Amino acid sequence: MATDSPASPTPSSPTPAFPTPALKPSTIAVTAGRPARTPDAPLNTPITMAATYVAGGEVEYGRYGNPTWTALEDALGALEGGRCLTFASGLAAVATVLDLVGADGKVVVPRHAYTGTIMQLGDLEARGRLRTELVDVTDTDAVVAACDGAALVWLESPTNPALEVADIATITAAAHEAGAYVVVDNTFATPLLQRPLEHGVDLVVHSATKYLAGHSDVQMGAIVTRDDELHGVLKGRRDLVGAIPGPFEAWLTLRGLRTLHLRVERAQANAEELARRLAEHPALSEVRYPGFGGIVSIVLAQGEVAADLLSRKTRLWIHATSLGGVESSLERRRRWKAEAATIPDGLVRLSVGIEDVDDLWDDLRSALDGCVG
């Protein structure tokens, strides 16, 4: 594999100053990706709006690099413990990883992975580009068995919205023995709760649209790799295909990242408390919470109709798709035709925000009270 990007005249940006092993994640979130401390330098990396650069330098053209992307990539790379590339969206990052799979290669994927990921794989399979094998990601033996002959093992943990958790280390060891790459979609856990590269995983994918940016106002994606060669190959794909982020989006995401630890801590504390209180509510047949993160999935005992009613009745909780913002939102996932048929009709995914937990509970409880029997 080539280490240089095929389109760019020079290799990709040099290894960032981070990670510094002594620093804790919250310190990295605040300090990484800032300009050098020279007199009168701004504290924050500015938004560089540039389609081209004066010739003779490292970057040359807007599609090959941007200092605002680099600042964000340094920070997110340091948090995950690898080298980061940012993309126009989470799905652009997913597409770039799937592009690594050779003709007719086999991809192992959780049956409850994010619908967009499943749809991309379905599309590629329908066009004869690759083959997929769907697995129950909680059945480690079945996933390990499926690794045989695979080119890529896709993991998402916890899954969206079933909240299943994979045994990342065991599956990664088996996948590597079979000669497959392993990727983890780390969107739900964020690098504060789970750092897959430390378990030997080759690639981490993010929808930065969710927790990393964190304010429901920007769409972005990222890939983090441990290996410089893989980084170079993916950079080459980004250079060629052009699924690049906007500089303003990169700036917003880096600004969001500065408070990631505070937002994740608060969302998780709220989610834990709500999961405990929800477990007692008679309108629900099931409460799923994996024990970490800010997403709780609930199943309405009265199914689809009750779930739709709940979505209309809340006043604080916003009925909307997506997740990971400061504001709490909820959604019945099966309202999307693409959602897996094995997800219960009455499942509502709660994206718990950082508001006061009692206010969130009061709103949710009174809406749920109207959904009993």
Ligand SMILES: *Cc1c(COP(=O)(O)O)cnc(C)c1O
């Ligand atoms: C939203 C999401 C994606 C896709 O990201 P976009 O930014 O919407 O393209 C991928 N994976 C997971 C787990 C997601 O929740």
